[in-house]
Amino acid sequence: MPGGTALSIDGELCVNLRGRTLSCRACATLCVSSALKLSEDAVTLNADKCTDCGACLPACPTGVFSMQGFSPSHFLHELNSHDEVHIHCSANTDKTEGISIPCLHLLDARLAATAFAAGTRIFHLPGLDHCEQCDKGNAIHHIITTQNRLTQWFGIDSAPQMIIPTALLAEQKGEHQQHEKQSPQISRRQFLQRAGLRVVASVNLCSTPAEADDTLRSQHGFNHINIEHQRPVAYQSLLAEKLTELPWVANEIPWYGRAINHECNACLACGQRCPTGALQVEHNDAGRGISFKTELCTDCGLCTQLCPMDAIRRYKVTDITEVIAPRSALMYRYHSTCPHCAGDFLPQAEDEELCSTCQKEQALESEWLGLAQQ
Structure with missing residues (x-):
């Protein structure tokens, strides 16, 4: 490489x-x-x-x-919907069974949840034995956080289980609680309760051809990049495809929506620069606007950061149907002709007849007229 x-x-x-x-x-x-x-x-x-x-x-x-050497979609394909799997990192030399990935840091809650929807309930992670000395970094905290997130989403009784070696879990538990005070903790018993189930009998390398x-x-520099280049995030899109097949705890769907209020000036910056394509520009002869597809949104926050009018509102999505719904319009402004200057403009309100320039000129004339009459 x-x-x-x-x-x-x-x-x-x-x-x-x-x-x-x-x-x-x-x-x-x-x-x-x-x-x-x-x-x-x-x-x-x-x-x-x-x-x-x-x-x-x-x-x-x-x-x-x-x-x-790693693709989220190929990883899921290699799991093959097995109920129980062994996942090894590249540092683990004892790979008698299971699937190998470069590092366990690549396994996050979204990917595990997508595998869970396909049938995988138990994740054995023997590679964690190497984490504390590994030059790739210690993934134990990451895996505990991932298990906590899965439990938050699906509940203790329903969530898939990350099986961490008992000795490692005991060593790391106290330190991890200092970093994750607000995350629900999983007991050792809960991690190990289903450890006796069958395992996958073959080893596969989760790899993809070089691109x-x-x-x-x-x-x-900024002037040399294509700011309108958009691409869905694989981890998010794969989970969205399985959203309806998972036993979500009420109000725990990991998606946020967007709404645009009347303060919007139709600059379209949010739709032009949205990296994932969740927000897109809609532009035709009649007018222009912004559309939104919830399932593509990763809540990166760029749109609210960019908006010069503070017109974008972020809110928690609680209904699965909103996530999987088709793309819909958040804002659309129809072209109109100003009767004062004959110029084309986009009214912010239905009763707005003059363009902003003529509105200001009219207001200034009224102000001068008022002063002259005093």
């Missing part, structure tokens, strides 16, 4: 570049080797430092990163 790393970067999707401010550091915060450098102009990878742990893949809300890597380092 170029630069000695399996990681690829599509920097055009980064919220920092699109928003022109360093508002997200999710990937760099998790990078144990400090291989990622972020700015308003680039996502830069030091390939010599990168350990190919892949923690940045599920952490990034906009899908900036991909990795040769062209022209985005290893995204070092182009």
